[in-house]
Amino acid sequence: MPDAETQRKLIEILRILSESNGEVGARKIAEELNRRGYNLGERATRYHLRMLDERGFTKKHGYLGRVITPLGEEEMKHALVTDRLGFVSTRIEEYEFKTTFDPATDTGEAVVNICYINKSDLDRSIDTLKRVVEAGYAISPRLKVVDEGQEILENDVPEGQVALATFCSITIDGVLLKRGIPVNLKYGGLIRVKDHNAERFTEVIDYHGTSINPMNVFVSRKMTSVLKVLETGSGYVLANIREIPVNARENARQIISQLESADIHGIFSGCENMRPLLGVPIETGKCGIASYSGINPFAALTEMGIKTRIIPLSAVMNVNELKRLD
Amino acid sequence: MPDAETQRKLIEILRILSESNGEVGARKIAEELNRRGYNLGERATRYHLRMLDERGFTKKHGYLGRVITPLGEEEMKHALVTDRLGFVSTRIEEYEFKTTFDPATDTGEAVVNICYINKSDLDRSIDTLKRVVEAGYAISPRLKVVDEGQEILENDVPEGQVALATFCSITIDGVLLKRGIPVNLKYGGLIRVKDHNAERFTEVIDYHGTSINPMNVFVSRKMTSVLKVLETGSGYVLANIREIPVNARENARQIISQLESADIHGIFSGCENMRPLLGVPIETGKCGIASYSGINPFAALTEMGIKTRIIPLSAVMNVNELKRLD
Structure with a gap:
């Protein structure tokens, strides 16, 4: 089970894939993560994508990038829906x-x-x-x-x-x-x-x-x-x-x-x-x-x-x- | 005793006068009030200035404008120092x-x-x-x-x-x-x-x-x-x-x-x-x-x-x- 911080990043990657049309490459995901306040480089993004692949939430789609799977959509919508919305105080305590x-x-x-x-x-x-x-x-x-x-x-x-x-x-x-x-x-x-x-x-x-x-x-x-x-x-x-x-x-x-x-x-x-x-x-x-x-x-x-x-x-x-x- | 809303405006006017060098005219005070989020026209500002004059907190200084009196400085610093910092929820309840x-x-x-x-x-x-x-x-x-x-x-x-x-x-x-x-x-x-x-x-x-x-x-x-x-x-x-x-x-x-x-x-x-x-x-x-x-x-x-x-x-x-x- 990844820690809360990693968990939030994984979910945000799923959201990015879900909100886009078709496959997205790691570089573009990293950029979008940064725009959303997640401080993650391309290399680290690739590492997170592998974690998602292993869980069956994403899959590679040709050479171009990743897509979200139906299981990933499920995961994103239900299990962790409140995860993105954290109060700053929680981060402070961490x-x-x-x-x-x-x-x-x-x-x-x-x-x-x-x-x-x-x-x-x-x-x-x-x-x-x-x-x-x-x-x-x-x-x-x-x-x-x-x-x-x-x-x-x-x-x-x-x-x-x-x-x-x-x-x-x-x-x-x-x-x-x-x-x-x-x-x-x-x-x-x-x-x-x-x-x-x-x-x-x-x-x-x-x-x-x-x-x-x-x-x-x-x-x-x-x-x-x-x-x-x-x-x-x-x-x-x-x-x-x-x-x-x-x-x-x-x-x-x-x-x-x-x-x-x-x-x-x-x-x-x-x-x-x-x-x-x-x-x-x-x-x-x-x-x-x-x-x-x-x-x-x-x-x-x-x-x-x-x-x-x-x-x-x-x-x-x-x-x-x-x-x-x- | 003016209501809390008026009170806050009076104090903010005192602050503006206190923070400036020399006399300030009503138009300039009105502009500065607007900049600080107080929605007050020139006419209304003049009305508030008269209230401050009556209390001895400000006085006219020639044709050009108003200055704050020592009594006004006192008033501003002590009695109502916490007044400016209101939570939005207080305003909502009002x-x-x-x-x-x-x-x-x-x-x-x-x-x-x-x-x-x-x-x-x-x-x-x-x-x-x-x-x-x-x-x-x-x-x-x-x-x-x-x-x-x-x-x-x-x-x-x-x-x-x-x-x-x-x-x-x-x-x-x-x-x-x-x-x-x-x-x-x-x-x-x-x-x-x-x-x-x-x-x-x-x-x-x-x-x-x-x-x-x-x-x-x-x-x-x-x-x-x-x-x-x-x-x-x-x-x-x-x-x-x-x-x-x-x-x-x-x-x-x-x-x-x-x-x-x-x-x-x-x-x-x-x-x-x-x-x-x-x-x-x-x-x-x-x-x-x-x-x-x-x-x-x-x-x-x-x-x-x-x-x-x-x-x-x-x-x-x-x-x-x-x-x-x-």
Whole structure:
């Protein structure tokens, strides 16, 4: 039985085949998967297609590609109909569980966000990423640049492009969880910064009630102004709020200082406020930890007019693979 | 004490004044309010400014405009800091409460969505709106066209533009509520239509956890394909899901037939399914009523490349003011 993640990809491939007329090749399926938010290269797509063939859900059709079988149609319609529609919070919990990053030893696997850009934009992108990190609106100064043709996890970076991987703030939640603190990443939002201080949230979306990642919503609606914040100290940037039980507050604070020693930054409110937190309601008996989002560097690139494809919560990656930006 | 709606506008005006350098005129404030999603004309803005003057929060500064007073800064920062950040569900409940539409007599006030377009696009827009209505993806065939310079509720339609008002599906929720059924408009989503049948939800956002209207999110991310549905019978359109207690199911069904007699359409699942509803989880003891969104006609205009400004849940309006499209 494949894991939930693989399961979702298999079903999406069946959907693509079902929605098309006639056979479809692996390259075209991979492209369509990417368009739908599944980060899968051609090679990995072929691997998934073989799994589907083995189960009798698809079959080869000449040299050109695959078609879906009646059994595959059945499978798609019934057994897993609700599978595609996952709330972002489910994915968050999967990744919190997968993280093994330990700030005490600065080792283990961290959650990363990935952003694809054109290779020709790389130099000016790196400059901007540095500025966002230095100003404190990212999570970590660490970065991995993956060149065209190389594989990033299951993916081949397309020709002419590079993939950038940066720390995702969910790493913080993973660390709190592993230290036994029940943590609930509640809202993704937009926070107004004034004179380099987080002033108040102006928009939020609950991760538990959305199938679209709030960070992508705010970036694609052009609601961020990270560049303006770098220049003037004021504007709108992406941030997250998680809730923990009030009685875990002291433990959480110790973990936050450890995270800072391990160069994990971006937390701008660590249970200092009782509720509400900068305008956002917090549940009774809970307190809120707010951090900037690891997507802010990529939002800045988008604001510059650079063509970006941002995939929050892409994967876990060993921290050794990421190098300091400096 | 002004109502919550007015309160929010007053605070937003204070914010605009606070964020600007020096005095600001009413026209510029009105423009900025519109940009921030507050649907207020210049005349109405002047009225609100007088309210702020009376309270000592703003004062006139020469002929050019208003400035915020220290008292106004205080007011803005403390008393009402959480006011701007409202969940969409709060606004939904305000409008459900305001609706007085009675399908039995076809009278009363219905909730409307408003869309501003350029006047030169009006003719081809009307054609498309008709097609969306005839295909069954709108709520009602009724429409109000408000010409430039005329007032729509508190607003003057800007020069060169017209405002289109159509039935909002929240009207259905208002009717259920007024007949004593506890109704909870839960998700705004995107539904895949195949051969003119609603097949499954592919994305949802919980109205209770978002400060941005999901309909605006899906339209601005270009995720709808209403035109394609009109042409081929398949594609993605906007829809809503509300939950009611299972034991209110029979009552709700009677109300739904009354709504149909009063030309209120678009409900494609009226508690037929037990949970989940086309891929979306429904709470235990509840059943779901799914309807197409009143925003679909405006989504179709956006897909045509027409410049639209869509304001879901804009106002309540007497049904007599809207005329049948035919």
